[in-house]
Amino acid sequence: NTQNKGFGFSSGLGTGTAAGTGGFGTGLGTTGLGGFGGFNIQPTQQQQGESLFGQQQPGQPQPTQLYQQVTALSAPTLLGDERDSILAKWNQLQAYWGTGKGYYSNNNPAVDFTQENPFCRFKAVGYSCVPVSKDEDGLVVLILHKKEADVRVQQQQLVESLHKVLGSNQTLTVNVDGVKALPSDQTEVIIYVVERSPNGTSKRIPATTLFSYLEQANIKMQLTQIGVAMSVTRTELSPAQLKQLLQNAPAGVDPIIWEQAKVDNPDPEKLIPVPMVGFRELLRRLQIQEQMTKQHQTRVDIISNDISELQKNQATTVAKIAQYKRKLMDLSHRVLQVLIKQEIQRKSGYAIQVDEEHLRVQLDTIQSELNAPTQFKGRLNELMSQIRMQNHFGAVRSEERYSVDADLLREIKQHLKQQQDGLSHLISVIKDDLEDIKLIEHGLIFRL
Numbered sequence: 001n002t003q004n005k006g007f008g009f010s011s012g013l014g015t016g017t018a019a020g021t022g023g024f025g026t027g028l029g030t031t032g033l034g035g036f037g038g039f040n041i042q043p044t045q046q047q048q049g050e051s052l053f054g055q056q057q058p059g060q061p062q063p064t065q066l067y068q069q070v071t072a073l074s075a076p077t078l079l080g081d082e083r084d085s086i087l088a089k090w091n092q093l094q095a096y097w098g099t100g101k102g103y104y105s106n107n108n109p110a111v112d113f114t115q116e117n118p119f120c121r122f123k124a125v126g127y128s129c130v131p132v133s134k135d136e137d138g139l140v141v142l143i144l145h146k147k148e149a150d151v152r153v154q155q156q157q158l159v160e161s162l163h164k165v166l167g168s169n170q171t172l173t174v175n176v177d178g179v180k181a182l183p184s185d186q187t188e189v190i191i192y193v194v195e196r197s198p199n200g201t202s203k204r205i206p207a208t209t210l211f212s213y214l215e216q217a218n219i220k221m222q223l224t225q226i227g228v229a230m231s232v233t234r235t236e237l238s239p240a241q242l243k244q245l246l247q248n249a250p251a252g253v254d255p256i257i258w259e260q261a262k263v264d265n266p267d268p269e270k271l272i273p274v275p276m277v278g279f280r281e282l283l284r285r286l287q288i289q290e291q292m293t294k295q296h297q298t299r300v301d302i303i304s305n306d307i308s309e310l311q312k313n314q315a316t317t318v319a320k321i322a323q324y325k326r327k328l329m330d331l332s333h334r335v336l337q338v339l340i341k342q343e344i345q346r347k348s349g350y351a352i353q354v355d356e357e358h359l360r361v362q363l364d365t366i367q368s369e370l371n372a373p374t375q376f377k378g379r380l381n382e383l384m385s386q387i388r389m390q391n392h393f394g395a396v397r398s399e400e401r402y403s404v405d406a407d408l409l410r411e412i413k414q415h416l417k418q419q420q421d422g423l424s425h426l427i428s429v430i431k432d433d434l435e436d437i438k439l440i441e442h443g444l445i446f447r448l
Contacts, residue, residue, distance in 0.1 A: 066118070068111040069095065072102030073119065095119040098278065115278045116252035122278055123253060125261035126285060127271040131236050138192040138204035139177060139234040140211055144227045148181035151189060155179070161226045162191065165219060171196050172205075181295075183287035190234065207233040242272070250275045 072091045076084045087103065091113075094100035098115035115122065133139045144151060144158075151158065155176060162174045177190040193205040211233045213219060223231070237245070249258035253275050261273040276282055352360075370377050404412075 065111065068104065068108065069102065069113070069117055069119065072104035072111050076102075076104035078103050078105060092119070096121045098122060114252075118252055118254060120252060120277070123257075124276045124282070125253070125257060125273050126276050127265060128274045130242075130270055130272050131234050133207070133234045133236060135206045135208055135233075135235045136204065137235075138207050138210060139190055140192070140207055140214065141232045141234050142189045142191060142223075143182070143229045143231070144187045144189060145185070145229050146187055146227050147185050148179060148187045151179055151187045158189070158226065165222050165226075166193065166213075181291060183284065183291060186229070207235050245272070252277060 073088060073095055076087050076091065078084060078087060091102040091104065094102060094113045095117055096119060098113060098117065098120035100113050101110040102113055103110045113120075146154075159174045159176060163169075163172070166172050166174070173194045173196070175192055175194060177192055178188075179190075180188045182188050192207075193210055194202050195205055196202045211231060214223060214231050246262060249255045258273070262268075265271055265273060276285060369375055372378065
Protein backbone atom coordinates (compact mmCIF):
# COMPACT_ATOMS: atom_id res chain seq x y z
CA ASN A 1 0.00 0.00 0.00
CA THR A 2 2.80 2.40 0.75
CA GLN A 3 4.21 1.82 -2.75
CA ASN A 4 0.88 2.25 -4.56
CA LYS A 5 1.07 5.96 -5.25
CA GLY A 6 -1.27 6.06 -8.24
CA PHE A 7 -4.55 7.99 -8.24
CA GLY A 8 -6.49 4.79 -8.59
CA PHE A 9 -6.78 4.60 -12.38
CA SER A 10 -4.04 1.97 -13.12
CA SER A 11 -5.56 -0.63 -10.82
CA GLY A 12 -9.16 -0.53 -12.02
CA LEU A 13 -10.45 2.89 -10.94
CA GLY A 14 -10.18 2.62 -7.21
CA THR A 15 -10.00 -1.07 -6.29
CA GLY A 16 -10.13 -2.06 -2.67
CA THR A 17 -7.31 -1.04 -0.39
CA ALA A 18 -5.81 -2.77 2.56
CA ALA A 19 -7.64 -3.02 5.77
CA GLY A 20 -5.48 -0.37 7.34
CA THR A 21 -6.50 2.32 4.82
CA GLY A 22 -8.76 4.96 6.34
CA GLY A 23 -9.56 8.66 6.44
CA PHE A 24 -10.36 10.38 3.12
CA GLY A 25 -9.77 7.17 1.13
CA THR A 26 -12.25 4.96 2.95
CA GLY A 27 -15.21 7.14 2.14
CA LEU A 28 -14.48 7.42 -1.57
CA GLY A 29 -12.40 4.43 -2.72
CA THR A 30 -13.36 1.28 -0.85
CA THR A 31 -16.72 0.99 -2.61
CA GLY A 32 -15.00 0.31 -5.92
CA LEU A 33 -16.96 3.16 -7.68
CA GLY A 34 -13.79 4.86 -8.87
CA GLY A 35 -13.48 8.61 -8.95
CA PHE A 36 -11.31 10.03 -6.25
CA GLY A 37 -11.07 6.75 -4.34
CA GLY A 38 -7.45 5.86 -5.06
CA PHE A 39 -5.81 8.17 -2.59
CA ASN A 40 -4.96 5.10 -0.42
CA ILE A 41 -4.13 7.23 2.57
CA GLN A 42 -2.08 5.34 5.14
CA PRO A 43 -2.50 6.27 8.75
CA THR A 44 0.72 7.50 10.18
CA GLN A 45 1.73 6.83 13.70
CA GLN A 46 -0.54 8.88 15.85
CA GLN A 47 0.36 10.35 19.10
CA GLN A 48 -1.98 9.86 21.95
CA GLY A 49 -5.08 12.00 21.60
CA GLU A 50 -4.51 12.76 17.87
CA SER A 51 -6.75 11.51 15.09
CA LEU A 52 -5.89 11.15 11.41
CA PHE A 53 -6.85 14.73 10.53
CA GLY A 54 -5.61 15.62 13.86
CA GLN A 55 -6.59 17.61 16.78
CA GLN A 56 -4.21 20.50 17.10
CA GLN A 57 -1.26 19.61 19.33
CA PRO A 58 -1.23 21.46 22.60
CA GLY A 59 1.02 24.45 22.46
CA GLN A 60 0.82 24.87 18.62
CA PRO A 61 -0.91 28.08 17.42
CA GLN A 62 -4.23 27.60 15.57
CA PRO A 63 -3.86 28.82 11.92
CA THR A 64 -6.32 31.38 10.64
CA GLN A 65 -9.13 30.36 8.31
CA LEU A 66 -7.66 32.29 5.38
CA TYR A 67 -4.30 30.60 5.93
CA GLN A 68 -6.00 27.20 5.99
CA GLN A 69 -7.86 27.97 2.75
CA VAL A 70 -4.74 29.18 0.99
CA THR A 71 -2.77 26.14 2.17
CA ALA A 72 -5.51 23.77 0.99
CA LEU A 73 -5.57 25.46 -2.43
CA SER A 74 -1.85 25.82 -3.03
CA ALA A 75 0.28 23.43 -0.98
CA PRO A 76 -1.59 20.60 0.80
CA THR A 77 0.68 18.10 2.60
CA LEU A 78 -1.84 15.36 3.22
CA LEU A 79 -0.21 12.59 1.16
CA GLY A 80 3.37 13.72 0.72
CA ASP A 81 3.66 12.91 -2.98
CA GLU A 82 2.41 14.08 -6.39
CA ARG A 83 -1.16 13.34 -5.39
CA ASP A 84 -1.12 16.48 -3.26
CA SER A 85 -1.11 18.59 -6.43
CA ILE A 86 -4.25 16.79 -7.61
CA LEU A 87 -5.82 17.31 -4.21
CA ALA A 88 -4.92 21.01 -4.47
CA LYS A 89 -6.78 21.23 -7.80
CA TRP A 90 -9.77 19.46 -6.27
CA ASN A 91 -9.74 21.91 -3.37
CA GLN A 92 -9.54 24.79 -5.83
CA LEU A 93 -12.59 23.46 -7.66
CA GLN A 94 -14.51 23.19 -4.39
CA ALA A 95 -13.44 26.69 -3.35
CA TYR A 96 -14.47 28.15 -6.73
CA TRP A 97 -17.84 26.42 -6.45
CA GLY A 98 -18.27 27.43 -2.80
CA THR A 99 -19.05 24.06 -1.25
CA GLY A 100 -17.24 21.05 0.24
CA LYS A 101 -14.31 20.46 2.57
CA GLY A 102 -10.65 21.05 1.83
CA TYR A 103 -8.19 18.51 3.29
CA TYR A 104 -4.65 19.78 3.39
CA SER A 105 -2.83 18.31 6.41
CA ASN A 106 -2.91 15.30 8.69
CA ASN A 107 -2.39 17.50 11.72
CA ASN A 108 -5.14 20.01 11.05
CA PRO A 109 -8.88 19.64 10.49
CA ALA A 110 -10.38 20.17 7.07
CA VAL A 111 -11.45 23.67 6.12
CA ASP A 112 -15.04 24.26 5.04
CA PHE A 113 -15.53 25.97 1.70
CA THR A 114 -18.65 28.13 1.70
CA GLN A 115 -19.88 30.68 -0.79
CA GLU A 116 -18.52 33.40 1.49
CA ASN A 117 -14.92 32.28 1.02
CA PRO A 118 -12.83 34.81 -0.97
CA PHE A 119 -12.06 32.29 -3.74
CA CYS A 120 -15.69 31.56 -4.68
CA ARG A 121 -16.32 32.61 -8.25
CA PHE A 122 -20.12 32.87 -8.11
CA LYS A 123 -20.24 36.39 -6.72
CA ALA A 124 -21.29 39.78 -7.98
CA VAL A 125 -22.19 43.19 -6.63
CA GLY A 126 -25.58 44.80 -7.17
CA TYR A 127 -27.23 47.95 -5.89
CA SER A 128 -30.19 48.51 -3.61
CA CYS A 129 -32.05 51.60 -2.51
CA VAL A 130 -30.99 53.16 0.77
CA PRO A 131 -33.91 53.24 3.25
CA VAL A 132 -35.21 56.74 3.91
CA SER A 133 -37.62 56.01 6.77
CA LYS A 134 -36.64 57.28 10.19
CA ASP A 135 -36.79 55.38 13.44
CA GLU A 136 -39.59 57.69 14.60
CA ASP A 137 -41.77 56.50 11.71
CA GLY A 138 -41.91 53.07 13.36
CA LEU A 139 -42.04 51.04 10.15
CA VAL A 140 -41.41 47.30 10.59
CA VAL A 141 -41.57 44.83 7.70
CA LEU A 142 -43.19 41.42 8.22
CA ILE A 143 -42.59 38.65 5.68
CA LEU A 144 -45.54 36.23 5.49
CA HIS A 145 -45.70 32.83 3.80
CA LYS A 146 -48.98 33.79 2.10
CA LYS A 147 -50.05 35.17 -1.25
CA GLU A 148 -50.79 38.84 -1.61
CA ALA A 149 -54.46 38.25 -2.45
CA ASP A 150 -54.95 36.14 0.69
CA VAL A 151 -53.21 38.73 2.85
CA ARG A 152 -55.38 41.56 1.50
CA VAL A 153 -58.53 39.53 2.13
CA GLN A 154 -57.41 38.65 5.67
CA GLN A 155 -55.81 42.01 6.44
CA GLN A 156 -58.24 42.85 9.24
CA GLN A 157 -57.69 39.44 10.84
CA LEU A 158 -53.92 39.98 10.62
CA VAL A 159 -54.24 43.35 12.37
CA GLU A 160 -56.33 41.77 15.14
CA SER A 161 -53.81 38.94 15.56
CA LEU A 162 -50.93 41.40 15.82
CA HIS A 163 -52.90 43.39 18.37
CA LYS A 164 -53.25 40.23 20.46
CA VAL A 165 -49.53 39.60 20.12
CA LEU A 166 -48.93 43.09 21.52
CA GLY A 167 -50.95 42.12 24.59
CA SER A 168 -54.36 43.44 23.50
CA ASN A 169 -53.44 46.83 24.93
CA GLN A 170 -56.26 49.28 24.28
CA THR A 171 -53.84 52.20 23.97
CA LEU A 172 -52.03 50.54 21.05
CA THR A 173 -53.32 50.48 17.48
CA VAL A 174 -51.77 48.41 14.68
CA ASN A 175 -51.80 50.04 11.25
CA VAL A 176 -50.81 48.61 7.88
CA ASP A 177 -48.72 51.01 5.78
CA GLY A 178 -48.43 48.83 2.68
CA VAL A 179 -48.72 45.33 1.23
CA LYS A 180 -46.45 44.09 -1.55
CA ALA A 181 -46.09 40.69 -3.21
CA LEU A 182 -42.75 38.86 -3.10
CA PRO A 183 -41.46 35.84 -5.04
CA SER A 184 -42.19 32.28 -3.89
CA ASP A 185 -45.76 33.19 -2.83
CA GLN A 186 -44.59 35.47 -0.04
CA THR A 187 -45.93 38.87 0.93
CA GLU A 188 -44.33 41.89 2.54
CA VAL A 189 -46.50 43.76 5.03
CA ILE A 190 -45.30 47.09 6.47
CA ILE A 191 -46.84 47.95 9.82
CA TYR A 192 -46.51 50.62 12.49
CA VAL A 193 -48.02 50.88 15.96
CA VAL A 194 -49.61 54.05 17.35
CA GLU A 195 -49.78 54.59 21.11
CA ARG A 196 -52.47 56.88 22.45
CA SER A 197 -51.94 58.60 25.79
CA PRO A 198 -54.77 59.43 28.25
CA ASN A 199 -54.57 63.15 27.42
CA GLY A 200 -55.58 62.43 23.82
CA THR A 201 -52.21 62.75 22.09
CA SER A 202 -50.74 59.91 20.07
CA LYS A 203 -47.31 58.91 18.80
CA ARG A 204 -45.76 56.08 16.88
CA ILE A 205 -43.71 53.43 18.60
CA PRO A 206 -40.09 53.63 17.32
CA ALA A 207 -39.15 50.94 14.85
CA THR A 208 -36.24 49.64 16.96
CA THR A 209 -38.45 49.31 20.04
CA LEU A 210 -41.17 47.45 18.13
CA PHE A 211 -38.61 45.21 16.42
CA SER A 212 -36.95 44.34 19.74
CA TYR A 213 -40.32 43.36 21.17
CA LEU A 214 -41.21 41.20 18.16
CA GLU A 215 -37.83 39.42 18.28
CA GLN A 216 -38.48 37.97 21.75
CA ALA A 217 -38.64 34.18 21.75
CA ASN A 218 -42.24 33.85 22.93
CA ILE A 219 -43.46 36.68 20.70
CA LYS A 220 -41.61 35.24 17.73
CA MET A 221 -43.35 31.90 18.27
CA GLN A 222 -46.74 33.62 18.22
CA LEU A 223 -45.81 35.42 15.00
CA THR A 224 -44.81 32.12 13.43
CA GLN A 225 -48.25 30.71 14.22
CA ILE A 226 -49.94 33.47 12.19
CA GLY A 227 -47.60 32.93 9.22
CA VAL A 228 -44.86 35.52 9.84
CA ALA A 229 -41.51 34.19 8.60
CA MET A 230 -39.30 37.10 9.62
CA SER A 231 -39.39 40.74 10.64
CA VAL A 232 -36.98 43.56 9.86
CA THR A 233 -36.87 47.26 10.54
CA ARG A 234 -37.01 49.80 7.75
CA THR A 235 -34.92 52.67 9.05
CA GLU A 236 -32.37 54.89 7.39
CA LEU A 237 -28.67 54.43 8.04
CA SER A 238 -26.77 57.06 9.93
CA PRO A 239 -23.80 58.67 8.16
CA ALA A 240 -21.42 56.76 10.45
CA GLN A 241 -23.13 53.43 9.73
CA LEU A 242 -23.15 54.12 6.00
CA LYS A 243 -19.48 55.08 6.04
CA GLN A 244 -18.52 51.97 7.98
CA LEU A 245 -20.57 49.77 5.63
CA LEU A 246 -18.89 51.22 2.57
CA GLN A 247 -15.37 51.14 3.99
CA ASN A 248 -15.39 47.49 5.00
CA ALA A 249 -15.87 44.97 2.20
CA PRO A 250 -18.38 42.18 3.02
CA ALA A 251 -17.14 38.69 3.84
CA GLY A 252 -15.88 36.88 0.79
CA VAL A 253 -15.85 39.95 -1.49
CA ASP A 254 -12.52 41.15 -2.77
CA PRO A 255 -11.73 44.69 -1.57
CA ILE A 256 -10.74 45.71 -5.12
CA ILE A 257 -14.13 44.58 -6.48
CA TRP A 258 -15.85 46.41 -3.62
CA GLU A 259 -13.98 49.63 -4.35
CA GLN A 260 -14.82 49.34 -8.04
CA ALA A 261 -18.49 48.77 -7.15
CA LYS A 262 -18.47 51.99 -5.12
CA VAL A 263 -16.94 53.86 -8.07
CA ASP A 264 -19.53 52.43 -10.50
CA ASN A 265 -22.46 53.36 -8.26
CA PRO A 266 -24.89 55.23 -10.58
CA ASP A 267 -26.45 57.24 -7.73
CA PRO A 268 -24.41 57.22 -4.47
CA GLU A 269 -27.03 59.35 -2.73
CA LYS A 270 -29.83 56.81 -3.20
CA LEU A 271 -28.14 53.47 -3.95
CA ILE A 272 -25.74 51.31 -1.98
CA PRO A 273 -23.69 48.34 -3.25
CA VAL A 274 -24.92 44.95 -2.07
CA PRO A 275 -23.05 41.65 -2.55
CA MET A 276 -24.79 38.83 -4.42
CA VAL A 277 -23.35 35.43 -3.47
CA GLY A 278 -24.51 32.28 -5.23
CA PHE A 279 -27.12 31.49 -7.82
CA ARG A 280 -29.94 31.53 -5.28
CA GLU A 281 -29.35 35.19 -4.43
CA LEU A 282 -29.09 36.03 -8.13
CA LEU A 283 -32.35 34.20 -8.81
CA ARG A 284 -34.05 36.02 -5.93
CA ARG A 285 -33.04 39.43 -7.27
CA LEU A 286 -34.09 38.39 -10.77
CA GLN A 287 -37.52 37.32 -9.51
CA ILE A 288 -37.92 40.57 -7.58
CA GLN A 289 -37.01 42.59 -10.67
CA GLU A 290 -39.47 40.64 -12.82
CA GLN A 291 -42.19 41.17 -10.24
CA MET A 292 -41.47 44.89 -10.00
CA THR A 293 -41.52 45.09 -13.79
CA LYS A 294 -44.97 43.48 -13.82
CA GLN A 295 -46.19 45.91 -11.17
CA HIS A 296 -44.81 48.86 -13.12
CA GLN A 297 -46.46 47.57 -16.29
CA THR A 298 -49.76 47.18 -14.44
CA ARG A 299 -49.47 50.72 -13.14
CA VAL A 300 -48.61 52.01 -16.62
CA ASP A 301 -51.71 50.25 -18.02
CA ILE A 302 -53.86 51.85 -15.33
CA ILE A 303 -52.40 55.28 -16.10
CA SER A 304 -52.94 54.70 -19.83
CA ASN A 305 -56.60 53.83 -19.22
CA ASP A 306 -56.99 56.92 -17.06
CA ILE A 307 -55.43 59.08 -19.77
CA SER A 308 -57.77 57.62 -22.40
CA GLU A 309 -60.76 58.30 -20.16
CA LEU A 310 -59.58 61.86 -19.51
CA GLN A 311 -59.13 62.43 -23.24
CA LYS A 312 -62.70 61.28 -23.85
CA ASN A 313 -63.95 63.58 -21.10
CA GLN A 314 -61.92 66.44 -22.54
CA ALA A 315 -63.39 65.92 -26.02
CA THR A 316 -66.89 65.84 -24.54
CA THR A 317 -66.19 68.96 -22.50
CA VAL A 318 -64.84 70.85 -25.53
CA ALA A 319 -67.95 69.95 -27.53
CA LYS A 320 -70.20 71.10 -24.69
CA ILE A 321 -68.26 74.37 -24.37
CA ALA A 322 -68.69 75.04 -28.10
CA GLN A 323 -72.41 74.25 -27.81
CA TYR A 324 -72.80 76.55 -24.82
CA LYS A 325 -70.94 79.32 -26.67
CA ARG A 326 -73.37 79.11 -29.58
CA LYS A 327 -76.28 79.06 -27.18
CA LEU A 328 -74.87 82.08 -25.33
CA MET A 329 -74.49 83.98 -28.58
CA ASP A 330 -78.08 83.21 -29.57
CA LEU A 331 -79.34 84.29 -26.18
CA SER A 332 -77.26 87.46 -26.37
CA HIS A 333 -78.82 88.33 -29.73
CA ARG A 334 -82.29 87.68 -28.35
CA VAL A 335 -81.61 89.80 -25.30
CA LEU A 336 -80.27 92.57 -27.53
CA GLN A 337 -83.43 92.49 -29.66
CA VAL A 338 -85.59 92.67 -26.55
CA LEU A 339 -83.57 95.59 -25.22
CA ILE A 340 -83.90 97.39 -28.54
CA LYS A 341 -87.67 97.02 -28.58
CA GLN A 342 -87.92 98.01 -24.95
CA GLU A 343 -85.73 101.05 -25.52
CA ILE A 344 -87.84 102.07 -28.53
CA GLN A 345 -91.01 101.87 -26.48
CA ARG A 346 -89.44 103.71 -23.58
CA LYS A 347 -88.14 106.59 -25.74
CA SER A 348 -91.31 106.85 -27.79
CA GLY A 349 -92.46 110.55 -27.92
CA TYR A 350 -89.13 111.92 -26.66
CA ALA A 351 -86.78 114.09 -28.69
CA ILE A 352 -83.35 112.80 -29.68
CA GLN A 353 -80.91 113.28 -26.82
CA VAL A 354 -77.30 114.40 -27.03
CA ASP A 355 -75.74 111.01 -26.40
CA GLU A 356 -78.04 109.48 -29.01
CA GLU A 357 -76.95 112.10 -31.51
CA HIS A 358 -73.31 111.27 -30.83
CA LEU A 359 -74.05 107.60 -31.29
CA ARG A 360 -75.84 108.33 -34.61
CA VAL A 361 -72.83 110.28 -35.84
CA GLN A 362 -70.49 107.43 -34.98
CA LEU A 363 -72.71 104.95 -36.78
CA ASP A 364 -72.86 107.16 -39.87
CA THR A 365 -69.06 107.43 -39.86
CA ILE A 366 -68.68 103.67 -39.65
CA GLN A 367 -71.24 103.20 -42.43
CA SER A 368 -69.42 105.65 -44.71
CA GLU A 369 -66.11 103.89 -44.07
CA LEU A 370 -67.64 100.55 -44.94
CA ASN A 371 -69.20 101.92 -48.14
CA ALA A 372 -65.96 103.54 -49.33
CA PRO A 373 -64.71 102.03 -52.65
CA THR A 374 -61.28 101.20 -51.27
CA GLN A 375 -62.54 99.86 -47.94
CA PHE A 376 -64.23 96.72 -46.82
CA LYS A 377 -67.35 96.86 -48.99
CA GLY A 378 -65.35 97.40 -52.18
CA ARG A 379 -63.04 94.52 -51.37
CA LEU A 380 -66.02 92.35 -50.52
CA ASN A 381 -67.68 93.13 -53.86
CA GLU A 382 -64.46 92.30 -55.67
CA LEU A 383 -64.20 88.93 -53.89
CA MET A 384 -67.84 88.16 -54.68
CA SER A 385 -67.29 88.91 -58.38
CA GLN A 386 -64.25 86.64 -58.50
CA ILE A 387 -66.22 83.82 -56.84
CA ARG A 388 -69.03 84.20 -59.44
CA MET A 389 -66.53 84.05 -62.28
CA GLN A 390 -64.92 80.90 -60.89
CA ASN A 391 -68.33 79.25 -60.50
CA HIS A 392 -69.23 80.20 -64.08
CA PHE A 393 -65.99 78.78 -65.49
CA GLY A 394 -66.46 75.65 -63.44
CA ALA A 395 -69.98 75.16 -64.77
CA VAL A 396 -68.76 75.61 -68.36
CA ARG A 397 -65.99 73.07 -67.87
CA SER A 398 -68.38 70.56 -66.31
CA GLU A 399 -70.81 70.93 -69.23
CA GLU A 400 -68.05 70.40 -71.80
CA ARG A 401 -66.63 67.48 -69.87
CA TYR A 402 -69.89 65.53 -69.61
CA SER A 403 -71.40 66.33 -73.03
CA VAL A 404 -72.47 63.37 -75.23
CA ASP A 405 -72.67 63.29 -79.03
CA ALA A 406 -76.23 63.04 -80.42
CA ASP A 407 -75.46 60.03 -82.65
CA LEU A 408 -73.79 58.23 -79.76
CA LEU A 409 -76.74 59.04 -77.53
CA ARG A 410 -79.13 57.62 -80.14
CA GLU A 411 -77.09 54.41 -80.38
CA ILE A 412 -77.11 54.06 -76.57
CA LYS A 413 -80.90 54.45 -76.50
CA GLN A 414 -81.31 51.85 -79.24
CA HIS A 415 -79.04 49.42 -77.41
CA LEU A 416 -80.94 49.87 -74.17
CA LYS A 417 -84.23 49.32 -76.03
CA GLN A 418 -82.93 46.05 -77.48
CA GLN A 419 -81.89 44.95 -74.01
CA GLN A 420 -85.33 45.80 -72.71
CA ASP A 421 -87.00 43.81 -75.51
CA GLY A 422 -84.76 40.83 -74.81
CA LEU A 423 -85.65 40.91 -71.12
CA SER A 424 -89.37 41.10 -71.95
CA HIS A 425 -89.12 38.09 -74.31
CA LEU A 426 -87.20 36.15 -71.64
CA ILE A 427 -89.87 36.92 -69.08
CA SER A 428 -92.62 35.68 -71.42
CA VAL A 429 -90.74 32.44 -72.07
CA ILE A 430 -90.35 31.84 -68.35
CA LYS A 431 -94.05 32.47 -67.78
CA ASP A 432 -94.99 29.95 -70.55
CA ASP A 433 -92.66 27.37 -69.02
CA LEU A 434 -94.25 27.88 -65.63
CA GLU A 435 -97.70 27.30 -67.13
CA ASP A 436 -96.49 24.08 -68.75
CA ILE A 437 -94.99 22.86 -65.46
CA LYS A 438 -98.24 23.55 -63.65
CA LEU A 439 -100.17 21.63 -66.32
CA ILE A 440 -97.81 18.65 -66.01
CA GLU A 441 -98.12 18.66 -62.23
CA HIS A 442 -101.92 18.79 -62.50
CA GLY A 443 -101.90 15.79 -64.90
CA LEU A 444 -99.65 13.76 -62.61
CA ILE A 445 -101.84 14.48 -59.60
CA PHE A 446 -105.01 13.50 -61.57
CA ARG A 447 -103.38 10.21 -62.75
CA LEU A 448 -102.30 9.27 -59.20
